[in-house]
Amino acid sequence: DVQLVQSGAEVKKAGESLEISCKTSGYTFNNYWIAWVRQMPGKGLQWMGIIYPGDSDTRYSPSFQGQVTISADKSSSTAYMLWSSLKASDTGMYFCARQVGDGFNVWGQGTMVTVSS
């Protein structure tokens, strides 16, 4: 079955870098877009960006362009999201999700990122 397994919770300080991962299995990684979605505590879903592992085509939400870098490693069927310098406002739960059609039908379990100032 299709699975997206995300890396564990992180506690960081403002200014530090961080990379979180989304390891996929059960399907052909190259053939499906993978999105990253943020959910701040008690709030709604915010789409951050998306990557097509087959050719690394990457799109970002204007709100997150320049704030994070999304990448994918075909050899390990894993997608990544990188912050080069975290802010306290980056605190939140981050989900990866596989796109099918116009929706996202499989989601990771989420990675909680806590950034202290």
Added chain:
Amino acid sequence: SYELTQPPSVSVSPGRTASITCSGEKLGNKYASWYQQKPGQSPVLVVFQDTKRPSGIPERFSGSNSGNTATLTISGTQPMDEADYFCQAWDSGTVVFGGGTRLTVL
């Protein structure tokens, strides 16, 4: 930028029909998807391409989309349906989520 608007909360009695709306300019010209999220869990896709249900989603979940409004309808609502619901659509190559609706079954 494109916006999708949902009511913050909807209440329904068990066994009755719940309707959750999602409004956006010419939303009917796009595909709408709906997600259910229970506390501490990841979102689950319950409707895609306006009206389709993924495998495993009960038949009581249905969707429609016309004009400026997409609607998620839950027929015979059960206590287990109490959750947050988010609509989603694509606009100009980006994904937009609605703000979410908390469905209370009481």
